[in-house]
Amino acid sequence: MSRVPTLEDLGDVSGKRVLVRTDFNVPMTGPDDARTIVDDFRIRATLPTIEWLTSRGAQVVCASHLGRPKGIFVEKYSMKPVRARLATLAPGVELLENLRFNAGEEGNSPEFVASLIRGIDLYVNDAFGAAHRSHASIVGPARTLPSAAGRLLEREVEVLGNLREKPKRPFVVVLGGAKVSDKIGVIESFLQIADSLIIGGGMCFTFLAALGYPVGDSLCELDQIATCRRLMDLGKPIYLPEDIIGLDAKGRYATFGQRLPQGAKGLDIGPGSAAAFSDLILDARTVFWNGPMGMFEDDRFAAGTRTVAEAMAATKAFTVVGGGDSAAALAQFKLADEVDYVSTGGGASLELLELGDLPGLAALRGAPNVH
Numbered sequence: 001m002s003r004v005p006t007l008e009d010l011g012d013v014s015g016k017r018v019l020v021r022t023d024f025n026v027p028m029t030g031p032d033d034a035r036t037i038v039d040d041f042r043i044r045a046t047l048p049t050i051e052w053l054t055s056r057g058a059q060v061v062c063a064s065h066l067g068r069p070k071g072i073f074v075e076k077y078s079m080k081p082v083r084a085r086l087a088t089l090a091p092g093v094e095l096l097e098n099l100r101f102n103a104g105e106e107g108n109s110p111e112f113v114a115s116l117i118r119g120i121d122l123y124v125n126d127a128f129g130a131a132h133r134s135h136a137s138i139v140g141p142a143r144t145l146p147s148a149a150g151r152l153l154e155r156e157v158e159v160l161g162n163l164r165e166k167p168k169r170p171f172v173v174v175l176g177g178a179k180v181s182d183k184i185g186v187i188e189s190f191l192q193i194a195d196s197l198i199i200g201g202g203m204c205f206t207f208l209a210a211l212g213y214p215v216g217d218s219l220c221e222l223d224q225i226a227t228c229r230r231l232m233d234l235g236k237p238i239y240l241p242e243d244i245i246g247l248d249a250k251g252r253y254a255t256f257g258q259r260l261p262q263g264a265k266g267l268d269i270g271p272g273s274a275a276a277f278s279d280l281i282l283d284a285r286t287v288f289w290n291g292p293m294g295m296f297e298d299d300r301f302a303a304g305t306r307t308v309a310e311a312m313a314a315t316k317a318f319t320v321v322g323g324g325d326s327a328a329a330l331a332q333f334k335l336a337d338e339v340d341y342v343s344t345g346g347g348a349s350l351e352l353l354e355l356g357d358l359p360g361l362a363a364l365r366g367a368p369n370v371h
């Protein structure tokens with residue numbers, strides 16, 4: 001397999017116009033016509049690449065998606081607030097309007113690729129969080145332009161690749177979040193590369209149901225119960241919560257064991273499970289965490305996620321947190337600086353760990369400047 005080209009493979013960038021695909025899909029809040037950025041982590045994460053290029057005399061044109069506007073203009077997904085933030089962080093750098101305002105982006109249309117690279121000399125992909133999407137701006141430009149991975153993409157691939165290929169053991173994986181069906185592939189692959197798997201969050205109820213426990217009104221994917229059963233029979237330890245916190249049938253805060261009565265809804269792992277999961281994290285030498293343990297946005301159901309986040313901060317293990325909600329949880333608990341690596345990708349980090357490759361990386365390997 002040829003290698004993924006890096007910035008050095010672009011040759012002299014001075015005076016060149018460089019299209020940089022970034023993932024500026026940042027959390028926002030506020031009214032549709034006056035959105036403000038909640039966390040600019042993904043913007044700051046791309047600055048080393050932008051500065052590498054501009055300090056060598058390149059003219060940088062950034063392009064990103066924001067949200068899922070489905071091929072039409074949607075005011076709340078306008079890049080305006082991001083453009084304003086970028087102007088303060090990297091003055092003089094252009095930012096195109098939301099790529100997903102054009103259906104050609106997700107449709108990977110050749111015409112849209114052609115319009116993106118008009119007047120452009122070089123292409124850089126630094127959008128790790130979107131590198132698992134076969135969209136026009138991710139897979140198109142490298143077909144014709146000399147191309148490279150930016151510093152962020154390069155680092156993400158290095159850290160997650162090492163995790164996949166040579167983790168220090170024990171290697172513990174902590175998974176949460178709502179849906180099992182999204183994560184079946186990655187769970188199977190973790191059962192090969194990790195020593196044990198901890199499962200919390202909404203997805204734990206499908207596993208508890210597979211053990212024969214009633215789950216009340218908790219999230220549960222009925223069509224995935226048999227798959228969960230099969231995964232638990234593969235022989236690797238899968239740890240599930242033994243106590244659950246949630247709401248009873250009358251909507252009152254309540255603590256349960258592994259059985260949830262009719263009408264009850266599990267919304268966080270209980271303190272016993274959180275302590276047990278912490279111990280596993282503290283004893284590990286490598287930990288990868290993706291997905292919150294409960295509905296941490298609500299203070300009543302944040303304790304499980306907080307305890308896991310604190311264990312991630314306290315352990316001597318090499319700790320990696322994969323994107324999205326778990327990164328937001330770490331930030332909320334002010335622990336983001338206490339782990340070894342926070343990936344900017346959620347889905348992308350899981351797919352890279354599962355498959356060892358991404359469409360965006362394959363595209364770069366096929367670029368005309370790679371021999």
Ligand code: 3PG
Pocket residue numbers: 023025067068129130133324345346347
């Ligand atoms: C993300 O936030 O996960 C990335 O920006 C990808 O966004 P998407 O899931 O809408 O493709």
Ligand code: MG
Pocket residue numbers: 312313314315316317318319338339340
């Ligand atoms: Mg540590």
